Amino acid sequence: MSTVSTMPATGRVSVGGAVFAIALVVLALVPWFTGSTFHFHIAIMVCLAAMASAGLATIAWVGQLSLAHGAFVGIGAYASVLLVTRLGVPFLIALPASAIVAGAVAYLIGKPLLRLCGVYFVLITFALNELFRLVMLEFPSVSGGSSGIAGIPKISLFGIVLEHQPEVYVFTLVMLAFVMALLWTIRNGPLGRRFAAVEENLVLAEASGIPTARTQNAAFVIGSAIAGFTGAIMAHYIGFISPESFAFQLSVSYVIILVTGGRLSLAGPLIGAIFLVPLPEFLRSAQQYQHIIYGVVLILVLRFLPGGLAALPRKLLGSERSGG
Amino acid sequence: MSFLIAQSLVNGVILGTLYLMMAIGFTLVFGVMRIVNFAHGEFYMMGAFAALIGVTWLGLPYALTLALTVAFAILLGALVERVVFRPFRSDELSGMIASLGLAMILQNGALLLFGPDPQAFPSMVSGVFRIGEMIIPKSRSLALGVGVVILVGFYVFLMHTRFGRGLRALVQDQEVAALYGVRPEIVYPLGLGLGIALAAAAGGLMAPLFGVSPFIGATPLLKAFIVVILGGLGSIPGAALAAMLLGLIESFTSSFVSASAADIVTFALVVGVLLVRPSGILGRGES
Known part of the structure; x- marks a missing residue:
């Protein structure tokens, strides 16, 4: 009986998946239809936000919420900028290097950190994000202090400098696709199954012989490395960084995107970023309301849609079925 | 040198008292409702604006304004508990994320109403007390005195009334408390109201010293956060000890080293x- 009733449901989900994929492709093409530089800029920001939030999602898959994600974006940004400007390293080498630096920092602090769980992990990551900002401000020779580092060289690949937004957009889109493909592979592999087991029930996973501490640390390292990777692209696109760019507010914005999109799904960060990042542009006449709207959306999603927007279609279909 | 030490000691105690007002509200809300309230600093900000409106717009006496601020904050807390936090009672993480949203709403609401510029608050008292070489501004003494009261x-209230008990x-045990007739539907809103009222009172007290703007909530939130972690989430004696410790550390390091240090x-x-020791200096162990 149960198999009969799940058959059409799986069919519907894969149709839904195809619709979702087509919608994504159409959305990604929007800036070329309008041809507006500003729309290209928004699209780049959506990609970067989605990428960083996907890193945060990886950490959420083992049941932890990090408020230090902005700091890891910052670590990647500073690593790449310092490598390129001080040592003359090409961007294409600095980019993976920045992911490695962020991942290495996460690996070093992850072991003691991940003994904490729930709100205690949130609190310590909150403190670490603040500590990162304060320490960076103390070393202006490295960080540029409160005036930051300006005039960061643009992204260049094999000697070709990406001067204009459309070129940067193509590059960011490819990088986002790469990150999402990587996470898809991890999620569907043995590591992903361990993530899910740890998230579902830590004690049970431990009892079943899963090395929970190492599993959580792996998720923390992968998620933070993705944050660092995003930070490098962001720094070279925007051209300016300072310790304040990576403060508490940035970490909170990733949490909002992740929770709104869906904490436990792969598509969640994408949906969250597509929905929230361009939102202020549609509300241009009421721009001062944008943060209030973010706050309201966050509370409403938590209250009525704990699985985030990613869970909305299933929820609608489910209620339709029970209604009819 | 000894005078510098004495002066740092006095400054540290004044700071510690103010931090304690913020921290007790924060830790009470966590102890009662298991919510890490990231909006706590915004209630400090609202208390400061309430005092500003009472004193400069309505021309009320400062003491009456403070009393009204506290009453208003208790009502607001009960409302916030009902509308925002009640659905997340069994879910610490979601409650905390909801408080992040609440903080954004409150801060930007204030920005919309009052604009970003800092507003001057008329000073309530002027002049200084001199004890030997030490100098204590009267405005700070007033804030300290009212804070202690x-x-x-x-x-x-907490130790000797029915509600307090x-x-x-x-805080100790929700199920057993409910068995003994403690009614959560009254005590939860009251607990959040009281916690918020302490933050708002601190805001009203600090407004004459530090001015008022929509962004003033961030620092007190950080201080409350530090105090509460050091003292143990949910522990009031721990908060008292940690607040004094933090006040003294800040006052001494900024006198002898530097403020950023x-x-x-x-x-x-x-x-x-x-x-x-995640449970803090005096906190109980995690269950």
Whole structure:
């Protein structure tokens, strides 16, 4: 009986998946239809936000919420900028290097950190994000202090400098696709199954012989490395960084995107970023309301849609079925 | 040198009292409702604006304004508990994320109403007390005095009234407290209201010293956060000890080293305490 009733449901989900994929492709093409530089800029920001939030999602898959994600974006940004400007390293080498630096920092602090769980992990990551900002401000020779580092060289690949937004957009889109493909592979592999087991029930996973501490640390390292990777692209696109760019507010914005999109799904960060990042542009006449709207959306999603927007279609279909 | 030490000591105690007002509200809300309230600083900000409106727009006396601010904050807390936090009672993480949203709404609401510019608050008293070489501004003494009165009043309420006992029982064990007739539907909103009222009172007291703007909530939130981690989430005696400690550390490091060094030292301390003893200096162990 149960198999009969799940058959059409799986069919519907894969149709839904195809619709979702087509919608994504159409959305990604929007800036070329309008041809507006500003729309290209928004699209780049959506990609970067989605990428960083996907890193945060990886950490959420083992049941932890990090408020230090902005700091890891910052670590990647500073690593790449310092490598390129001080040592003359090409961007294409600095980019993976920045992911490695962020991942290495996460690996070093992850072991003691991940003994904490729930709100205690949130609190310590909150403190670490603040500590990162304060320490960076103390070393202006490295960080540029409160005036930051300006005039960061643009992204260049094999000697070709990406001067204009459309070129940067193509590059960011490819990088986002790469990150999402990587996470898809991890999620569907043995590591992903361990993530899910740890998230579902830590004690049970431990009892079943899963090395929970190492599993959580792996998720923390992968998620933070993705944050660092995003930070490098962001720094070279925007051209300016300072310790304040990576403060508490940035970490909170990733949490909002992740929770709104869906904490436990792969598509969640994408949906969250597509929905929230361009939102202020549609509300241009009421721009001062944008943060209030973010706050309201966050509370409403938590209250009525704990699985985030990613869970909305299933929820609608489910209620339709029970209604009819 | 000895005068510098004495002066740092006095400044440290004044700072500590103010931090304690913020921290007790924060830790009470966590103890009662298991919510890490990231909007706590915004209630400090609202208290400061309420005092500004009372004193400069309505021309009320300062003492009456403070009393009205506290009453208003208790009502607001009960409303916020009902509308925002009640659905997340069994879910610490979602409650905390909801408080992030609440903080954004409150801060940007204030920005919309009052604009970003800092507003001057008329000083309530002027002049200084001189004890030997020490200098204590009267405005600070006033804030300290009223702060101590409010804290003592809160202590008496918590230890010697029916509601206070109910609150403490709920902090210790929710199920047993409910069995003994503590009614969560009254005590939860009251607990959040009281916690918020302490933050708002601190805002009203600090407004004459530091001015008023929509962004003033961030620092008190950080201080409350540090104090509460050091003292143990949910522990009021721990908060008292940690608040005085933090006040003294800040006052001494900024007199003898530098203000930014004080910030780094305290945050490093927070990370250290969380790693070694997550329940804080005087907190109970995690269940």
